[in-house]
Amino acid sequence: MTRVAVVGAGVAGLGVAFALRDDADVTLFERTERVGGRATSHERNRCVYDVGANYVKSDDERVSELVRELDEGLVETEGPVWTFDADEAISEGRDEDDSKWTYRTGLRTLGTRLADASGATVHTDTRITGLRRAESSDAESWYVEDEDGDEYGPWDALVLTPPAPVTASLLDLAEWDDDLRRELREAIGHVPYRPVLSVALHYSFEVERPYVRAGEHDKEHEVGWLSRESCKPGHVPEGEELLIVQLSPEWSADHYDDDDFGVATAAAGYAADLLSEHPFAAPDWFDVVRWRDAQPNDGVDEAVLRRANEAGLFFAGDWVVGEGRVHRALRSGLDAAEEILD
Ligand SMILES: Cc1cc2nc3c(=O)[nH]c(=O)nc-3n(C[C@H](O)[C@H](O)[C@H](O)COP(=O)(O)OP(=O)(O)OC[C@H]3O[C@@H](n4cnc5c(N)ncnc54)[C@H](O)[C@@H]3O)c2cc1C
Missing domain, CATH: 3.90.660.10 (Polyamine Oxidase; Chain A, domain 2)
Known part of the structure; x- marks a missing residue:
């Protein structure tokens, strides 16, 4: 099975894992202690409240179908x-x-439902700080390293989903000998x-x-x-x-x-x-x-991003589509999964 590493377990990263649940061996790396990213909620004094996104809209048929599948407690x-x-x-x-x-x-439940349904391995409290592309067996593969210096890999495909500034700095430091790295970093680093x-x-x-x-x-x-x-x-x-x-x-x-x-x-x-x-x-x-x-406030030239696919590198997230919406971010994760399978 294709081995896929996903950096970031917001709805975009979770969308990748969910869509690949039958076709790939997916591992998610999440910086914080829980999945969901900006679609998150707090709980205090018997109140639950959504402190990031307020809700997910039924503006995309594919996403709506998926949310309806995960409907226990949906309101x-x-x-x-x-x-x-x-x-x-x-x-x-x-x-x-x-x-x-x-x-x-709370909306954070969407993240936990997606993670559970995907069957992916999830490493929480794991901030990825390094990316490396290197020879493994006969093919080139990806490796990721966390802030404690632990390395994970090899991966056939790598999906980056953190907000654009973080993704740009990961590319900045990546050990990947390709001119495209700089081009990607520039394009992604300019997302406002x-x-x-x-x-x-x-x-x-x-x-x-x-x-x-x-x-x-x-x-x-x-x-x-x-x-x-x-x-x-x-x-x-x-x-x-x-x-x-x-x-x-x-x-x-x-x-x-x-x-x-x-x-x-x-x-x-x-x-x-x-x-x-x-x-x-x-x-x-x-x-x-x-x-x-x-x-x-804006997106990034998706044509530039797609050129990385050949090297097994993919991107998902609201910044990829240029709109800060849960359904758009989740859809971008589903689309990235399709690109991986192509
Ligand atoms: C205040 C606020 C209100 C909003 N209101 C709405 C709304 O009403 N409706 C709506 O549809 N959308 C709303 N949004 C936008 C919506 O929340 C986002 O568009 C969507 O959740 C983005 O998902 P994502 O997966 O692309 O990114 P994120 O949710 O940011 O996921 C990225 C994940 O990557 C992790 N990460 C970052 N760096 C690393 C690293 N180095 N290593 C490992 N993991 C890392 C992060 O911790 C995060 O979990 C709102 C957002 C905010 C903040």
Whole structure:
């Protein structure tokens, strides 16, 4: 069987493993202690809340089929995305037909379900720092090395899925004697990202609002996104509320290194203004999550990436398709698997 190493166990890397489950021997290397990447959730005081992506959309038939296969505990957040403008007027916005899924146990469950269903070997807490292409038996193969200096391989195919800046630096240091390495590193290293500070604010009272989420409309507000986790079944106990406030990329960049209390206080103030209710300024607890590379603003020339396939090197992730969306990242993983099998 083809031996495949996948660096990064976000939904893109997991998509590769899932799609190859019957055709290849796949090993995933994940820097953090759990799979899922930016499609992740936290759990605290009987609340579950999605601190990265809010949900996965049914915008891609193949991805939707896959998610429906992994449907135990899958829940839908219903209703349109309402918007607000710089004057903080909230109005009914896009009424999309797409489903917006998460799980009762949080969107992170998508990652664990994919990992389990793929049957792949998963090394968590394993940050890959080195790549090497070298002769093994009769053919050229890939080897990966972790930060403790342990080497794994040989692999017939290597898939890189970390955010573009990390992938570019891995290529920068790779022992791979090919002019394409520099070209790839340059192209991938230029993918721009936006930062997002994501703040969970908990209240011990219930909120009655006609909307479930409010996405920022005219890009001038300090808040980019505000949503109620209580609209996701199983996430918040009755009689309580948990708001997710994602600060705009501009605000997040300016305040990235502020302390948690300062960020949460500002987020709660903006929430109170937007919802016109003073009590929102005083959450009883909060959780601040910092995403330096939250979402790519652009993609990369896929033709350049494909030229690496001949050397057994493949790429997947939201930056490959140029859109920071769970369904797009997952689809790029499924597509990379097909390229490997070609
Ligand atoms: C705040 C926020 C809100 C969002 N909202 C939405 C939304 O509402 N809807 C939506 O569809 N999308 C949303 N997104 C985007 C979505 O989360 C991403 O597009 C998608 O999860 C990207 O998946 P990925 O597998 O490409 O990358 P990632 O999830 O980043 O996976 C890459 C993995 O590689 C690992 N890694 C990195 N370096 C190494 C290394 N050296 N060795 C080993 N492993 C490594 C990382 O730990 C990570 O697990 C949001 C993202 C953020 C941050």
